[in-house]
Structure formats: C-alpha cells, structure tokens
Amino acid sequence: MKIVFIxxxxxxxxxxxxxxxxxxxxxxxxxxxxxxxxAKATTTVAMDYGEIHLGDDEAVALxxxxxxxxxxxxxxxxxxxxxxAILLLDHSQSDPVAQLAAYLDAFSTLVAKGAVxxxxxxxxxxxxxxxxxxxxxxxERELSLPMFxxxxxxxxxxxxxxxxxxxxxxxxxxxxxx
Ligand SMILES: Nc1nc2c(ncn2[C@@H]2O[C@H](COP(=O)(O)OP(=O)(O)OP(=O)(O)O)[C@@H](O)[C@H]2O)c(=O)[nH]1
Ligand SMILES: [Mg+2]
Numbered sequence: 631m632k633i634v635f636i637x638x639x640x641x642x643x644x645x646x647x648x649x650x651x652x653x654x655x656x657x658x659x660x661x662x663x664x665x666x667x668x669a670k671a672t673t674t675v676a677m678d679y680g681e682i683h684l685g686d687d688e689a690v691a692l693x694x695x696x697x698x699x700x701x702x703x704x705x706x707x708x709x710x711x712x713x714x715a716i717l718l719l720d721h722s723q724s725d726p727v728a729q730l731a732a733y734l735d736a737f738s739t740l741v742a743k744g745a746v747x748x749x750x751x752x753x754x755x756x757x758x759x760x761x762x763x764x765x766x767x768x769x770e771r772e773l774s775l776p777m778f779x780x781x782x783x784x785x786x787x788x789x790x791x792x793x794x795x796x797x798x799x800x801x802x803x804x805x806x807x808x
Pocket of ligand 2: 643644645673674678694695696697
C-alpha cells in the first residue's frame with residue numbers, strides 16, 4: 631500500500647512523514663535557496679520516504695513530494711501506483727485556496743478516484759472558521775473529500791489522515807468505484 635503526501639513548499643510533508651514513520655525516514659533535504667517562497671532552512675529536493683507497519687508483513691509506504699515547482703517532474707513519478715494522496719495546506723500562507731486548486735489539478739487522477747484527504751495546518755483557529763473557504767472550492771468542483779485541521783507535527787493528527795484515506799479506499803472498493 632502506497633500513499634503520497636502532496637502540497638506546496640513548507641506545508642509539512644517531510645514533517646508529517648517523520649511524525650508517523652516506523653522506520654527512520656529517508657529524506658532528501660538541501661539548503662533552501664527559495665527564501666522568498668518559504669523562509670525555512672531546508673527543502674526536499676527529490677522525495678521523502680517512510681513506512682507505517684501494520685502487522686508482521688504489511689506496511690504502508692509513505693512518499694513525500696518536493697513542494698518546489700521546479701521539481702514537479704517528480705510528482706507523477708512519486709504518485710505512480712499510489713492508492714491515494716494526503717494533500718496538506720498551510721492556512722497561514724497568502725492564498726491556500728489557490729494552492730488547493732493547483733494540487734487538485736496536478737493530481738487529478740487520484741482526485742477523480744476520490745482518493746484524496748485534505749489536512750489544513752498552521753492555524754489555531756477553529757474548523758468552523760478555517761474550513762468553509764476550502765469547502766466552497768470543493769463544492770464548486772462537485773468534489774466531496776474528507777478535510778481536517780491537522781498539526782502534522784503530531785503523530786495522531788497524521789494517523790487520522792492516513793486512516794481516513796485507507797478507510798475511504800476500502801469503501802470505494804466495496805462500492806466498486808474506480
Ligand atoms: N506553527 C506550525 N508549524 C507547523 C505546522 N505544521 C508544520 N509546521 C512546521 O512547518 C515546517 C514544515 O516544513 P517541511 O516539513 O520541511 O515542509 P515540506 O512540505 O516538506 O516542504 P518542502 O519539502 O520544501 O516542499 C516545519 O518546520 C514544521 O515544524 C503547524 O500546524 N503549525
Ligand atoms: Mg519536504
């Protein structure tokens with residue numbers, strides 16, 4: 631089982647995978663030279679990799695994309711064969727609704743399968759104030775995707791996203807959806 635973490639630079643894909651991985655995560659961090667986009671010290675330049683172990687011989691493989699546009703050639707490579715995606719958003723960035731739109735477009739194959747769960751982070755506001763703007767975009771696109779406020783620095787928050795994605799995939803399979 632493979633899941634890919636997607637979203638813009640600095641949303642927390644590397645952080646999320648490190649928070650839940652049962653193995654030391656593999657990361658490809660390099661000095662961030664794009665400080666205008668995001669002020670953090672390092673950025674992913676190829677991918678992140680981690681694993682959640684479910685039983686003796688079952689594992690969920692977690693891949694993280696590099697958020698910088700210049701590495702977008704990696705995105706379809708990393709999404710290949712994924713059962714779904716966890717789309718992370720940074721509510722403190724200037725236009726996170728536009729980011730949601732951009733990532734729904736970039737990963738349209740998984741979106742069409744309903745195999746995307748959204749986690750909105752970098753906020754201390756209640757869901758009732760944060761989520762309506764994103765929900766509006768989903769409504770306009772006639773999409774119904776699970777959405778949570780998530781602090782990806784917390785293992786439980788990331789696990790909720792992963793478990794929801796897996797549960798959704800199982801329901802779709804039962805219903806015979808593509
Ligand atoms: N204050 C706050 N910080 C957060 C939250 N979630 C993540 N962070 C921090 O935001 C930063 C996210 O950095 P990364 O995990 O490297 O982000 P990324 O999505 O992998 O970014 P790229 O690899 O550059 O695309 C880390 O310093 C996290 O500790 C949150 O909900 N609130
Ligand atoms: Mg990263």
